[in-house]
Amino acid sequence: xxxxxxVVRHRLFWPIVALVVLVVASTLKSPxxxxxxxxxxxxxxxxxxxxRRSSVLLLVALGMTLVIAxxxxxxxxxxxxxxxxxxxxxxxxxSPDPGSLATVAAAIGTALVIALLIGLFxxxxxxxxxxxxxxxxxVLMTAGRGIAMxxxxxxxTTVTSQPYKTLASGYWLSLPVAALIAGVVFAxxxxxxxxxxxxxxxxxxxxxxxxxxxxxxRARTIIWTVYVVCALFACLAGFIRSAxxxxxxxxxxxxxxxxxxxxxxVIGGTSLAGGKFSLTGTLVGTLxxxxxxxxxxxxxxxxxxxxxxxxxxxxxxxxLQSPVVQHRMRxxxxxxxxxxxxxxx
Amino acid sequence: MSTDQLTRRLRGRTPSADTTAPARRWxxxxxYLPVIGTVVVLVVMLVVxxxxxxxxxxxxxxxxxxxxxxxLVVLAVGxxFVILxxxxxxxxxxxxxxxxxxxxxxxxxxxxxxxxxxxxxxxxxxxxxxxxxxxxVFEIQPFIATLAxxxxxxxxxxxxxxxxxxxxxxxxxxxxxxxxxxxxxxxLTPSGLIALVVVAVAFVLLHYTRFGRTVYAxxxxxxxxxxxGLPVARTKVLVYVISGTCAGLGGxxxxxxxxxxxxxxxxxxxxxxxxxxVIGGTLLTGGSGFVLGSVLGVLVLGLIxxxxxxxxxxxxxxxxxxxxGLLLVFVVLQRLLALRRT
Numbered sequence: 043x044x045x046x047x048x049v050v051r052h053r054l055f056w057p058i059v060a061l062v063v064l065v066v067a068s069t070l071k072s073p074x075x076x077x078x079x080x081x082x083x084x085x086x087x088x089x090x091x092x093x094r095r096s097s098v099l100l101l102v103a104l105g106m107t108l109v110i111a112x113x114x115x116x117x118x119x120x121x122x123x124x125x126x127x128x129x130x131x132x133x134x135x136x137s138p139d140p141g142s143l144a145t146v147a148a149a150i151g152t153a154l155v156i157a158l159l160i161g162l163f164x165x166x167x168x169x170x171x172x173x174x175x176x177x178x179x180x181v182l183m184t185a186g187r188g189i190a191m192x193x194x195x196x197x198x199t200t201v202t203s204q205p206y207k208t209l210a211s212g213y214w215l216s217l218p219v220a221a222l223i224a225g226v227v228f229a230x231x232x233x234x235x236x237x238x239x240x241x242x243x244x245x246x247x248x249x250x251x252x253x254x255x256x257x258x259x260r261a262r263t264i265i266w267t268v269y270v271v272c273a274l275f276a277c278l279a280g281f282i283r284s285a286x287x288x289x290x291x292x293x294x295x296x297x298x299x300x301x302x303x304x305x306x307x308v309i310g311g312t313s314l315a316g317g318k319f320s321l322t323g324t325l326v327g328t329l330x331x332x333x334x335x336x337x338x339x340x341x342x343x344x345x346x347x348x349x350x351x352x353x354x355x356x357x358x359x360x361x362l363q364s365p366v367v368q369h370r371m372r373x374x375x376x377x378x379x380x381x382x383x384x385x386x387x
Numbered sequence: 388m389s390t391d392q393l394t395r396r397l398r399g400r401t402p403s404a405d406t407t408a409p410a411r412r413w414x415x416x417x418x419y420l421p422v423i424g425t426v427v428v429l430v431v432m433l434v435v436x437x438x439x440x441x442x443x444x445x446x447x448x449x450x451x452x453x454x455x456x457x458x459l460v461v462l463a464v465g466x467x468f469v470i471l472x473x474x475x476x477x478x479x480x481x482x483x484x485x486x487x488x489x490x491x492x493x494x495x496x497x498x499x500x501x502x503x504x505x506x507x508x509x510x511x512x513x514x515x516x517x518x519x520x521x522x523x524v525f526e527i528q529p530f531i532a533t534l535a536x537x538x539x540x541x542x543x544x545x546x547x548x549x550x551x552x553x554x555x556x557x558x559x560x561x562x563x564x565x566x567x568x569x570x571x572x573x574x575l576t577p578s579g580l581i582a583l584v585v586v587a588v589a590f591v592l593l594h595y596t597r598f599g600r601t602v603y604a605x606x607x608x609x610x611x612x613x614x615x616g617l618p619v620a621r622t623k624v625l626v627y628v629i630s631g632t633c634a635g636l637g638g639x640x641x642x643x644x645x646x647x648x649x650x651x652x653x654x655x656x657x658x659x660x661x662x663x664x665v666i667g668g669t670l671l672t673g674g675s676g677f678v679l680g681s682v683l684g685v686l687v688l689g690l691i692x693x694x695x696x697x698x699x700x701x702x703x704x705x706x707x708x709x710x711x712g713l714l715l716v717f718v719v720l721q722r723l724l725a726l727r728r729t
């Protein structure tokens with residue numbers, strides 16, 4: 043009974059239930075959904091597809107998790123993705139040899155530097171000037187796509203460059219490169235935040251910046267770091283998304299991904315109030331959202347209705363996680379259990 | 388902030404017997420500074436644009452500024468209420484689309500305008516109510532609750548009709564065609580009039596009623612407001628209902644403006660509304676700001692668009708960059724003011 047209770051009470055219980063329901067529903071409708079086949083030495087199938095499609099959202103959501111853990115939010119990630127795609131593809135298109143590895147590496151380098159500057163700018167507004175994160179990043183969310191349009195000159199720049207295309211559709215060790223990039227970034231982030239003190243420092247800044255500063259934590263540097271990291275991850279996501287179509291579409295790359303990323307983080311149990319974060323939770327949240335999108339097409343529901351189902355899942359998960367419902371459920375359990383002692387706080 | 392306002396008002400009263408009274412009269416209340424900044428920007432833009440382009444400072448251009456942005460004015464008014472309590476409403480753009488499509492669908496399916504128009508507005512009210520309940524009863528953060536409402540409203544749009552529905556209803560056409568005033572001077576349309584009425588009602592509601600003061604009090608400090616015995620629960624739900632209703636009305640105005648309902652209208656409109664409110668001098672932390680400031684904010688946004696159209700050689704994306712830059716200037720300005728106050 044106790045095991046059941048602790049499982050049900052676990053933060054990730056309801057998100058995982060949602061994920062399982064989606065996968066089961068998809069498998070019932072299309073029995074080959076979970077099959078993994080090997081073709082030309084590459085893995086294919088539903089789960090691999092989910093991993094590949096999750097990569098962009100996971101990268102953005104990982105950065106977002108760290109930002110939210112400091113009680114911040116970054117609305118500019120979608121615009122950063124657009125800028126990253128615009129910078130990289132414009133530079134590749136302008137170079138004499140678009141297919142060479144050196145060109146692609148240089149273009150990626152330039153875009154990463156620009157993303158770094160964007161992260162520094164956001165971090166500066168939040169950490170030094172002290173503007174609320176939501177409005178500080180709204181500035182670039184609004185202006186960012188305009189800047190991306192400025193870079194591409196208002197055109198949708200298309201190029202053919204094999205090395206760059208590999209980012210989105212290539213395979214390595216029979217796994218999709220995009221998923222590998224996201225996986226490596228996830229592992230590195232988890233390692234750095236959980237095996238060093240950084241994670242705890244980030245959480246302490248989220249709970250109380252001035253108290254943690256007085257305790258000797260460099261709150262300002264930490265806040266600055268998370269915004270830079272978030273922008274860099276968004277930049278990587280921008281590469282994958284633009285490599286998918288090989289077109290720098292400044293208006294549509296990463297449109298509304300900030301909302302999906304924030305949803306993934308919240309579904310994963312990280313509170314928007316900061317001070318606590320779970321990277322595993324974010325991974326689960328990302329998988330829920332990606333699987334939801336995929337299942338809807340498999341279940342034959344018109345793609346237009348995606349947002350309706352997203353809303354229903356989000357509302358359900360948020361309501362189940364909300365303090366009021368949690369409290370009620372706990373109270374009901376207490377009533378059925380014969381244990382009389384437990385003083386409500 | 389409400390207590391702050393009270394003490395300020397008290398302080399304003401007592402100096403009449405004080406020797407510092409004349410000096411004080413010249414000192415502006417800090418609360419008005421952001422709004423004055425907006426006015427300055429507006430005036431500077433009008434002067435620069437007026438001297439640069441012919442026919443800019445004409446009644447027609449100014450009237451169009453109000454008419455073309457009437458739905459945004461209504462949205463910004465609703466958003467002001469929410470932001471004053473320290474919340475945010477991301478659902479307004481989607482609610483605009485839903486309301487416009489509900490109106491269009493009902494009108495093409497034989498319903499009378501007398502039924503369809505209230506139904507469209509009521510759609511917004513209902514979504515606002517749902518958001519309010521989620522925010523208050525279930526303690527979901529406004530950001531997430533309104534985000535869910537945004538997805539919900541967009542999804543419902545596609546459920547009603549995935550394609551654009553043209554409106555041929557005589558009442559709507561009449562509303563869209565009616566113009567009061569001189570032919571090439573400052574004309575007023577029913578949409579513009581509705582927007583002005585909404586602003587007036589909101590102004591009275593916010594500054595001259597108990598409800599309005601409670602809104603400011605919640606933004607200043609929810610805990611304190613509750614301890615003062617103010618009806619926090621009711622007010623918090625009501626601001627989202629107001630914002631939803633305004634979005635519903637905005638959707639109706641948009642349907643009149645475009646004479647159609649379409650599921651993809653109003654994408655990103657919530658950001659325009661938020662930007663207008665911020666440029667209008669309302670603090671996103673809540674508790675400080677004015678409805679009239681938000682109207683000025685909408686006018687600034689509209690003026691940027693008009694000026695860029697007049698310039699002709701500038702591409703449309705400059706609008707976004709300029710709005711972003713202006714937003715930056717205003718938030719930094721607000722922050723400096725807040726620092727000076729403490």
